[in-house]
Amino acid sequence: DARVTQTPRHKVTEMGQEVTMRCQPILGHNTVFWYRQTMMQGLELLAYFRNRAPLDDSGMPKDRFSAEMPDATLATLKIQPSEPRDSAVYFCASGLPPPDRKPYEQYFGPGTRLTVT
Amino acid sequence: AQKITQTQPGMFVQEKEAVTLDCTYDTSDQSYGLFWYKQPSSGEMIFLIYQGSYDEQNATEGRYSLNFQKARKSANLVISASQLGDSAMYFCATRRGSTLGRLYFGRGTQLTVWP
Numbered sequence: 537d538a539r540v541t542q543t544p545r546h547k548v549t550e551m552g553q554e555v556t557m558r559c560q561p562i563l564g565h566n567t568v569f570w571y572r573q574t575m576m577q578g579l580e581l582l583a584y585f586r587n588r589a590p591l592d593d594s595g596m597p598k599d600r601f602s603a604e605m606p607d608a609t610l611a612t613l614k615i616q617p618s619e620p621r622d623s624a625v626y627f628c629a630s631g632l633p634p635p636d637r638k639p640y641e642q643y644f645g646p647g648t649r650l651t652v653t
Numbered sequence: 654a655q656k657i658t659q660t661q662p663g664m665f666v667q668e669k670e671a672v673t674l675d676c677t678y679d680t681s682d683q684s685y686g687l688f689w690y691k692q693p694s695s696g697e698m699i700f701l702i703y704q705g706s707y708d709e710q711n712a713t714e715g716r717y718s719l720n721f722q723k724a725r726k727s728a729n730l731v732i733s734a735s736q737l738g739d740s741a742m743y744f745c746a747t748r749r750g751s752t753l754g755r756l757y758f759g760r761g762t763q764l765t766v767w768p
Contacts, residue, residue, distance in 0.1 A: 567753055579744065579758040592755060627698060633753040640753035641688065644698035 538562045540645035542628050548651045554616040557648045559628030560609055568611045569629040569642060570596075570603055579627075585611065586633070618652045625649050655680050655747045657759035665765050666735045673720070674730040674762045676745030682706075686748040687728040688756065689719065693741040701743075704728060705751060735766045 541560045549555055561568050569584040572595075583593035588605040596603065600619070605611045615622055629642035656679040666672040678687065689701040704712045704719045712719040720729040732739055742763050746756040 569755065571756075578760050579746075579756075581755045581757075584755055625696065629698075631753045640686075641700045641703060642753070642756065643700070644690075646697050649696075 538643075540628055540630050540643050542626075542645035542648050544648060545646060546649045546651075548653065549618055550653055551619055552617040553652075554614065555618045555622075555650060555652075557613045557626055557628075557650070559611040559613075559630075559645055561611065561628070561630030562643055563609070565630035565632050565643070566608070567631050567633060568605060569627075569631075570611070570613050571627040571629065573625045573627065573647070574623075582613070582626075615650075618650075620652045623650055623652050655682075655685075655749065655757035657745050657747055657757055659745055659759035659762050661762045662760075663763045663765070665767060666732075668737060668766055668768050669734055671731060671733045672735055672764065674732070674743050674745075674764065676728045676730065676759060678726050678728060678745070678747050680726070680747065680749070682749050684749075684751045686751065687719070687721070688746040688748065689717070689728075689730045690744045690746060690758075691739075691741045692744065692761070698744075702730065707751075732764075737766050737768065740764060740766045 567586045570582040573579045582596045583603045625647045627647045628645040631642045658677045685706045687704045691699045702714045702717045716733045718731045742761045744761045745759040
């Protein structure tokens with residue numbers, strides 16, 4: 537049963553610290569998405585990659601957030617320095633574009649719950 | 654940008670009854686996709702059903718069906734024969750075009766199924 541994995545599942549850190557979240561997409565999936573879920577904003581896209589290249593990072597605060605894919609099996613999202621307003625659940629999702637079968641849905645990981653105090 | 658509206662913050666349904674969760678969307682695109690995801694209290698996002706803008710038939714997946722009314726820009730989720738395990742948050746989402754791309758989510762509807 538192929539799944540997207542995310543580590544850590546929970547992270548509590550102090551304001552100003554660096555946070556790194558990791559995602560392992562489903563083997564063979566070449567598109568990876570990072571979403572953030574908060575009560576105030578709901579679910580919103582931060583960035584996504586295809587074949588390890590960023591396609592859209594318009595939702596990501598550039599001054600403190602960075603996302604990359606060191607290789608096809610690992611995506612990382614870093615926050616430096618972290619702030620209390622970054623507290624949220626961060627989801628990674630992966631998928632395959634055509635010619636894979638429709639509907640080209642995204643498979644979500646379990647999320648990383650981040651709390652910045 | 655795509656906009657998704659889910660007007661029902663919370664819905665209640667008795668076990669074995671059917672329930673409809675509303676979703677309207679705003680897009681100027683001709684080609685787009687509509688999705689429903691379920692998020693139980695454990696937090697994971699579970700894909701339920703998909704409808705393409707050019708699909709003439711309403712999508713069905715087991716007890717889930719999507720009531721697609723293109724002219725009204727409406728994509729309601731119908732759950733038949735509700736079960737206690739259906740209690741969760743349900744999100745409607747849209748995607749531009751007909752291929753894999755970013756999703757735009759609504760704010761969700763919290764469904765509670767009671768015995």
